[in-house]
Amino acid sequence: MSQDIHVIVEHLRGQVADITYVAVAAARRLATGTGGGVAAVLLGHDGETLAGDLAADRVVYIDDPALADFNPEHYNVILADLIGGDPPRCVLFGDTSMGAEVAGVLSARLSMPLVSRCRSVDAANGRLRFISQICGGKILVEGDIPEPNALITMVPGGYKPEQGRGETAPEVTRTSVSPLGSGRVAFAGYQEPKAEDIDISTTPILVAIGRGIANEDNVELAEELAETLGGAVCASRPVVDQGWLPTTRMVGKSGKRVKPDVYLALGISGAPEHVEGMSDSDLTIAVNTDPEAPIFDVAQYGSEVDLLDLLPVLIERVRAAKGG
Amino acid sequence: MNIVVPVKLVPDLVEELEIDDGGTALDTTWLRFILNEVDEHALEQALLLKESLSGTVSVISLDGEGVDDVLFASSAKGVDRLIKLTGVDYGVNVNNHAMARFYATTVRILEPDLVLVGVQAHNDLDGSLGPLLAEYVGMPYVGYVSGIAPINGRCRVRKEYPGGLIAEMDVEMPAVLGVQAAESPPRYVAISRIRQAMKTAAVDEQAAPDLDTTGGPMVDSMFKPETAERATMITGDEDEVAGRIVDLLRELGKA
Numbered sequence: 001m002s003q004d005i006h007v008i009v010e011h012l013r014g015q016v017a018d019i020t021y022v023a024v025a026a027a028r029r030l031a032t033g034t035g036g037g038v039a040a041v042l043l044g045h046d047g048e049t050l051a052g053d054l055a056a057d058r059v060v061y062i063d064d065p066a067l068a069d070f071n072p073e074h075y076n077v078i079l080a081d082l083i084g085g086d087p088p089r090c091v092l093f094g095d096t097s098m099g100a101e102v103a104g105v106l107s108a109r110l111s112m113p114l115v116s117r118c119r120s121v122d123a124a125n126g127r128l129r130f131i132s133q134i135c136g137g138k139i140l141v142e143g144d145i146p147e148p149n150a151l152i153t154m155v156p157g158g159y160k161p162e163q164g165r166g167e168t169a170p171e172v173t174r175t176s177v178s179p180l181g182s183g184r185v186a187f188a189g190y191q192e193p194k195a196e197d198i199d200i201s202t203t204p205i206l207v208a209i210g211r212g213i214a215n216e217d218n219v220e221l222a223e224e225l226a227e228t229l230g231g232a233v234c235a236s237r238p239v240v241d242q243g244w245l246p247t248t249r250m251v252g253k254s255g256k257r258v259k260p261d262v263y264l265a266l267g268i269s270g271a272p273e274h275v276e277g278m279s280d281s282d283l284t285i286a287v288n289t290d291p292e293a294p295i296f297d298v299a300q301y302g303s304e305v306d307l308l309d310l311l312p313v314l315i316e317r318v319r320a321a322k323g324g
Numbered sequence: 325m326n327i328v329v330p331v332k333l334v335p336d337l338v339e340e341l342e343i344d345d346g347g348t349a350l351d352t353t354w355l356r357f358i359l360n361e362v363d364e365h366a367l368e369q370a371l372l373l374k375e376s377l378s379g380t381v382s383v384i385s386l387d388g389e390g391v392d393d394v395l396f397a398s399s400a401k402g403v404d405r406l407i408k409l410t411g412v413d414y415g416v417n418v419n420n421h422a423m424a425r426f427y428a429t430t431v432r433i434l435e436p437d438l439v440l441v442g443v444q445a446h447n448d449l450d451g452s453l454g455p456l457l458a459e460y461v462g463m464p465y466v467g468y469v470s471g472i473a474p475i476n477g478r479c480r481v482r483k484e485y486p487g488g489l490i491a492e493m494d495v496e497m498p499a500v501l502g503v504q505a506a507e508s509p510p511r512y513v514a515i516s517r518i519r520q521a522m523k524t525a526a527v528d529e530q531a532a533p534d535l536d537t538t539g540g541p542m543v544d545s546m547f548k549p550e551t552a553e554r555a556t557m558i559t560g561d562e563d564e565v566a567g568r569i570v571d572l573l574r575e576l577g578k579a
Contacts, residue, residue, distance in 0.1 A: 012485060012486075012489070017486075069491070070491070071493075072464075072465065072466060073464060096486075097467065097468035097483065097484055097485055097486075098485075100444070100451065100452060100455075100467065101452075101454070101455045101465055101466070101467040101468075101502065102455075103451060103455075104451040104452055104454065104455025104456050104459075104465075105455045105456075105458065105459045105465060107421070107450075107451055107455075107456065107539055108421075108424070108455070108456045108459030108460055108539070109459050111538075111539070112539075113450070113538075113539050113540060113541060114421075114450050114451040114539060114540070115449070115450065115541045116448055116449060116450060116451045116452070117448065117449065130541065132449055133549070134446060134447045134448070134449060135335065135337055135341060135350075135446050135447055136337050136446050137549070138337065138341055138548065138549075139341060139343075139350070139546060139547075139548060139549075140546070140547055140548070140549050141348075141449065141543045141545070141546045142543065142544060142545040142546075142547075143541050143542050143543045143544050143545070144541070144542065144544070145541070146541055146542075150541075153451070183464075184464040184495065184496040184499070185464050185466060185493055185494070185495050185496070186493065186494040187491065187492075187493055188480065188491075188492040188493060188494050189491075189492050190489060190490065190491055190492070191482065191489075191490035191491075191492060192489065193487065193488035193489060193490075194488075204578075205578055229573070229578065229579065230578075237505075238361075241365070241505045241509060242509045243508070243509050247488055248488060250488070253486065254468065254484045254485070254486055254488075254504070255486075255487075255488060256487065256488065257486075257487070261576060261578065262573065262576065262578055264569075269337070271446070283572070283576065284555075285569055285572065286555060287565075290338070292340065292341075294549075296554055296555040296557075297549070297551040297553075297554055297555075298555075299555040300555060300556065301555055301556050301557075301558055301568075301569075301572060302555030302556070302557050302558065303557065303558040303559075303565045303569075304557070305561065305562045305565050306562070309562040310562040310565055310566060313562045313563055313566040314562075314565075314566040314569060314570070316566075317566045317567060317569075317570045318570060318573070318579050321570050321573075321574060321579040322579060
């Protein structure tokens with residue numbers, strides 16, 4: 001059994017995901033405890049150079065035309081062979097729509113324990129430790145990373161992607177795999193995001209609404225405030241899932257990443273999946289009746305008033321300030 | 325089209341969360357358990373497929389506080405079969421590996437065409453339920469799904485990626501799919517219909533197999549995050565708060 005730490009590289013259309021750099025940063029920390037090296041495992045097609053700026057000691061590269069686009073079944077087959085054949089101490093994935101499902105299947109297939117939602121790791125006195133965040137970011141849990149091997153899925157927040165970037169390109173070893181069959185899952189193509197009325201990723205003032213907006217009729221109030229401010233309305237997942245705003249207005253893990261001058265978060269709890277999309281905002285003002293809402297950990301200013309009481313008054317005040 | 329929806333109840337985050345005296349788990353004394361939010365979407369998607377293609381929908385849950393309400397509400401929405409695994413409770417230390425093993429036993433007997441689960445839950449610490457269950461029953465798994473169209477023994481699913489990009493994948497049935505969002509919002513059901521279901525719907529109680537939590541980590545400490553910087557709170561009524569927000573915007577030249 002090796003003391004190495006493996007990181008499964010997540011990439012989409014030629015771009016390595018930030019979470020992979022975060023995972024490499026965590027892997028470096030773990031490797032100081034095990035004395036092993038950090039290997040980035042890259043599955044792709046004509047993508048050998050993708051892992052060139054990862055702070056890994058080496059890259060294990062598996063090339064196949066069937067790996068040009070993500071297919072969970074191919075990943076499961078290849079990684080079960082690779083990890084099962086010579087298990088590293090830990091294998092790190094992103095806790096994402098790619099990494100989470102592969103890690104779950106492999107945990108069951110290889111009978112290897114899985115730690116998910118991991119935010120940071122530590123290595124001291126011969127013990128490897130994890131801290132994971134649960135309950136929408138309201139609770140942290142800590143424990144030993146299971147021995148002798150474990151799979152770990154990483155969430156953002158504990159490390160900056162820069163910490164996982166290296167200056168010299170790691171050595172790449174190409175590994176061949178048995179031909180990949182047609183299998184039970186086939187990638188059929190992409191659906192591009194819909195054409196947008198407004199691109200929230202470049203809008204300087206965003207009025208963001210969450211579950212606290214309570215019902216569809218109240219969305220109009222947020223629209224009115226955004227219009228008065230010369231900005232746009234965006235939302236967290238629950239609002240979009242209700243069909244009150246189009247998916248092009250969703251901020252977060254599977255929506256847009258925004259970095260406005262002002263982000264007015266109304267009735268948004270601040271679950272990690274949402275924060276991932278808005279934490280680069282210059283000024284965040286959060287309004288939520290729950291004093292423990294994690295959004296107050298991200299915002300510079302906050303208030304616990306009811307947003308439905310606040311909105312009409314705020315619209316009038318802004319209108320007055322703008323001279324009518 | 326026969327569909328099974330294994331559900332998970334999770335602590336309601338609207339309530340204040342307290343850590344128990346042991347320091348490793350939530351204090352369940354005042355904790356309210358509710359249906360995992362994306363499980364509502366998995367259930368809705370199952371009902372939509374049943375309505376367009378006919379078939380049956382079965383819901384499976386472990387036992388615990390609030391479970392009967394969830395099952396009867398499901399029945400009122402159109403679920404055909406309600407199954408409750410007894411002898412094991414959400415309130416005790418059941419991780420997702422254990423839950424997946426429980427549900428695998430039932431899914432194998434039901435032999436569904438599709439198993440729809442919520443793609444994740446806020447208290448998952450050992451992976452999400454879907455991929456574990458899929459592997460235990462030997463079915464393929466695709467998660468983060470927000471659309472399912474069955475065609476000739478396969479499903480074309482829409483899988484969500486960051487930035488609003490969607491990948492389409494064809495998945496051979498039977499399969500387990502992790503639902504992120506149903507094609508329409510979860511339906512509302514009137515309380516009178518739930519009451520009616522309580523009188524007429526039968527809950528099939530089955531004894532759960534032995535608990536096996538192998539595969540998840542042990543937690544030796546649980547705590548609330550301490551942040552270096554927390555928001556400066558604006559106090560007062562809505563008028564005062566609105567005034568202060570306008571001041572802040574004005575400082576930035578935005579109002």
